[in-house]
Amino acid sequence: MRMDELVKFAPRPTGAGEMFQLLRDGQPRTRSDLATVTGQSRSTIAARVDLLLASGYIAPAGEASSTGGRPPATFAFNPAARVVLAVDLGATHSRLAVTDLAGRVLAEHGEPIAIGEGPDPVLERVVELGHRLLAASGRPLDDLVSVGVGLPGPVEHSTGRPINPPIMPGWDDADVPGLLGRRLHVPVLVDNDVNLMALGEHATQWSTVDDLLFVKVATGIGAGIISDGALRRGAQGAAGDIGHVAVPGGPELPCRCGNTGCLEAVASGPAIAAALRTLDVSADASGDVVALVRAGDLAASRLVREAGRHIGEVLAACVSVLNPSVIVIGGHVAESGEHLIAGIREVVYRRSLPLATQHLRIVASRTGAAAGVRGASAMAAEHVLSAAAIDALIT
Amino acid sequence: MRMDELVKFAPRPTGAGEMFQLLRDGQPRTRSDLATVTGQSRSTIAARVDLLLASGYIAPAGEASSTGGRPPATFAFNPAARVVLAVDLGATHSRLAVTDLAGRVLAEHGEPIAIGEGPDPVLERVVELGHRLLAASGRPLDDLVSVGVGLPGPVEHSTGRPINPPIMPGWDDADVPGLLGRRLHVPVLVDNDVNLMALGEHATQWSTVDDLLFVKVATGIGAGIISDGALRRGAQGAAGDIGHVAVPGGPELPCRCGNTGCLEAVASGPAIAAALRTLDVSADASGDVVALVRAGDLAASRLVREAGRHIGEVLAACVSVLNPSVIVIGGHVAESGEHLIAGIREVVYRRSLPLATQHLRIVASRTGAAAGVRGASAMAAEHVLSAAAIDALIT
Structure with missing residues (x-):
């Protein structure tokens, strides 16, 4: 790209967006604190603070203690400035929330859906519920800055379009961001449900852990990968798709993918129900297994x-490949209690090398059925809080 | 950490380091170009350009074309400004190079070593060869800004210390950065050989690819993971350690780790030699296998x-977990030609889901035996070219 083209597309950074990143930890700071940390002039800092105050993304946070004279004013990130709509769509159930920019839930709603009815009716209902949840939160549509959507199938994250989703007839290549964006007039981010469960568990429970693997055990089996602090989606957004990995030493059961011995064919909720x-x-489904x-x-x-x-057996391979420090086990089948995790731990600690397991924790999901909607909120909020997004907003 | 402590440790950024990142692509730019892209004032830009020119990290790059009046001067990254020492230590062979900051080799040397002699004699020889290579490059010791070292075993990257390396007696917990740094007076970065081979192949051959898996097949088998454009080391630096993953459907041969059926026990150079x-x-070693x-x-x-x-079989699992777009096969055994890659391709394309394999390329290493030393150079150069490093240098 030539320089003049580059210029055309790049927002002119004011530096305010970058300074805002320092404030995202929520700690109050004075203009003087910010000048000291950034090494920039008081006048530059003052101009940036004014822009951010006007945007509402930072707010006055009282006065700092003073060694004499008028105590200086402090400022902090104001997560209540705007709201996002978080949408978790499963095969048969939806869960939606309006949250602030720190993921605090202002209004929430869940109801049965039939994802197979296709994108038009399902997304129409999302728009309707979005408006209702905004109203219940007491926030106008103008306060909505982005929407995060989780879908139960493969999604090309860059375009937000499902790719040949096996349990979502009618959704292949559907323009989810376009369909929702035209109605709600904000950016719409879409990802698969397991990635969002990983994000949700990480953002709310393990934010200080850099390397985390979230494993969903339900009708299907899949994983979301946090590596060096961020979700890794791989080249086509298919990273973590472990349901069709061959289980070493496992039974050679036929799988719907055409291969045999896949993890889903031997260890998913339906596989356990079939064995019962x-x-x-x-036992017909994961729920029956959990109840039993x-x-x-x-x-x-x-x-x-x-x-x-x-x-x-498969997670032992994942431990060797990724070297996470936490593995979180979620999904319906995990709700059956300690038996599932006990079996997982038994093999992972036997099969993996000591260097990779000595500090490894394997734990149950703490966010449970809310993991996906928490992750949708985190993804939507992150989109509007980056330095570039803040610069674009206030320029 | 309190604000005043944070301030103590953070270099005061001048903004020059960050502006320098724009110039790392090597394209010449005028002061006006830089002002336009960054949105900063001409006087701020002029001050930063002066600092970077004085450091030598950018250099005049001629005059831009002009629409009238005096044509403006352009500036570009000057990779010749400083040099790094790249060191690849194997079990029985070493390879060292002095390169510029873009990885261009100025002088290179390889010789047999015995890593088991321990860190003192081996690193003493590295210092001696480092001085000789600098002399051969015509560069004074003052031009050396960092050293990158690859070791044939697990390394804690943050401290640069080997951790229980199986084939490096006497090296456990050795302070490699301290031992070399005290003699060469520059920062020393250390990583395992496979990670550096991945970095070297990525930096020199596949720099536009964001998700790459490098697999070394030699006496051992290991992988280096590039994900979203950067090397991922995992929580303990053990990511990619696939040699002891169980092979689905593979023979239950005993492995030196105590388990059976590990990838190394069934597919490494020594395993193939044993089968012969x-x-x-x-056939006694990988070299015999390749010759045959x-x-x-x-x-x-x-x-x-x-x-x-x-x-x-194991890479099919890696493809499902990581979804790379390129898998590079390197190491001694890969030098035997197409047979190894043919076997790999056969199973990966059969065992993985279409979404993950439709754009996947599985190729032989192009850097061959030089992969490690190229990666050591890239790691050492990156350490001194980051925004923070440039700011620290010129403040």
Whole structure:
């Protein structure tokens, strides 16, 4: 790209967006603090503080203590300045929230959906619920700055379009950002549900951990990867798609993908339910499996633990490849309690090298069913809080 | 950390380091170009240009064309401003180079070593060769700004210390940066050889690719991961350590780690040589295997291809986890030609989902035995070219 073209597309940074990044930790600072840290002149800092105050993204935070004379004013990030709409769409259930820019929930709603009805009716309902949640939050549409959407299938993150999603008939290549953006007039970010669960768990529970793997065990099995503090999506957004990895030493069961012995074919909720049926125990879905384990059914508990071991075989490989310090196990099947994680731990700690496991924690999700909507909120907020976004806003 | 402590440790940025990042692409720019792109005042830009010119990191690059009046001067990154020492230490061979800041080799040397002699004699020799290579480059010691070192074992990157390296007796927890830094008086960065091979291949051959996996197949098997454009080391620097991942469907051969069926136990150079010996073919090491394949030995070719299939089983899992767009196969065994990659491709394309493989390329290393030293140069140069490093230098 030639210089003059580059100039045409780049917003002129005022430096305010970058200074704002320092304030995102929420700590109050004086103009003098900011001048000291950035090495910039008091007049430059004062101009930037004025721009940010006018935008509402920072707000007065009282007076600093003074060694004499008039105490200086302090400023801090004001997460209440704007709101985002967070949308988690599953195969049969949706969960939406209006949150502030720090992920604080102002209004929330969940209801059954049928994702297979296609994008038009489903997204129409999202728009309707979005307006209702804004009203319930007491915030006007003008305060909405972005929307984050999670979908239960592969998504090309750069365009926000689903790519051949197996359980979402009618959604292939649907312009989700366009369909929602035309109605809500703000940027719309889209990702798959597992990536957003990883983001949600990381942002709300493990923000000081740089390397985290989130594993969803439900109808399907998938993972979201946080590496060096950020979500890694890979070249086509397919990173973490571990459901069709072959399980070392696992049974050679046929998989819907055409291969045999895939992780989903041997350890997903439906796979456990199918194994229970061969023992004449009635179980149709992940929910039945969880209910049986919770009721103390020994066969169900044993099969969930065995599924954990198969998942552990694949996660042992993930530990060798990624060297995370935390693995979070989420999804419906994880709600059955300790049996799943016990099976996973057993194999991961036996199969991986000591250097990679000595500080490794394998834990249950703390955000549970809210992981996805928390992640959608974090993704939407991040989009408007970057240095470039703040500069574009206030220029 | 309190604000006053933060201030104590942070260099006062002049903004020159950040402006320098714009110039790292090597394109000549005028002061006016820089003012336009950054949105900063001409006087601010002029001051920063003066600081960078004085440092030598940018240099005059002729005059821009003019629409009238005196044509304005242009400036560009000057990679010849300083030099780095790149050191690749293997078990039995070393390779060292003095390069400029763009990785251009000014002087290079390789010789046999015995890494097991321990850090003192080996690093003493590195210092001696470093001085000789500087002299051969015609550059004084004062021009040296950093050293990059690759070691054949696990390294804690933050401290530069080897961690229980299996083939480096006497090196456990050795203070490599301290030992070299006290003699050469510059920062010393240390990483394992595979990470540096990944960096070297990426920096010199695939710099526009964001997601790349480099796989070394030699006495051991390991990988280096480039994700979103940067090397990912994981929580303990052990990311990419795939040698002890269980091969799905592979033979249950015992491994030196205590487990069975590890990738190294079934597909490394020594494993292929052992399999050849069971066929009464004399082969002691990776080099023998490569020589046999090159000589057209059918058993060796078949076994190398079979090793490729085992590696492909593990790489199929890596493809699902990481979704790279390029996999580069390097290391001694890869020098045997197409058989190894053919086996790898066969399994990866069969075992991975179409979304992850449709744009995936699996290729042989182009830098070959120079990958490590190129990566050591890239790591050392990056350390001194970041915005913070440039600011610290010129303040």
